[in-house]
Amino acid sequence: MPPFPARPLPLPTVYGRDTVAQAFAAAIGETLAPVEERVDGLDAVLDPWRAPPAFLDWLIAITDARVEPGWDEIRRRKAIDLAPRLAAYRGTPYGLRLEAREILGWTDDMLVIDDPGLVFTDDDLPPGAGRMLTVTLTAPPDTDQRALESRLTRLVAAHCPAHLPFKVVVTLAQAFDGRSPQG
Secondary structure (H helix, E strand, O other): OOOOOOOOOOOOHHHOOOHHHHHHHHHHHHHHHHHHHHHHOHHHHHOOOOOOHHHHHHHHHHHOOOOOOOOOHHHHHHHHHHHHHHHHHOOOHHHHHHHHHHOOOOOOOOEEEEOOOOOOOOOOOOOOOOOOEEEEEEEOOOOOHHHHHHHHHHHHHHHOOOOOOEEEEEEEOOOOOOOOOOO
């Protein structure tokens, strides 16, 4: 006979022959089985790419993901997935560029950030230096400039430090008609 039973007992060995304790442990096990199944499936609910759509609002709330009204499901899932990285870089040009690239699809060459984030004392302020963050977006010529300006303003407001004023500028790229600029 092996020193251990073939199947492990749910209780310490001292209760191995106690039928009341065995019945109690079995009843508790049956009661907790649905909870164990839920806990085992929790990773699927917390993963933004596998979570059911009904859980997205909850995930947005617990991750503090920045989403805007009207965003489709894919963009909302991207925002949830990106939230932990953005939390680490909030208030930096890198965080602003990261969200602009990953969520809005704006490439780095479309976005110019003039960041006066250097630290100066009153004595060593460079002449004429302003303390305003300026973000310029160059968009295709066929886009709605006001809508982009509003979207860019919300993005910059989410990433700009509270003590720093900012302004946004949206310029439309010139349409290329195949001729040289001089001709």
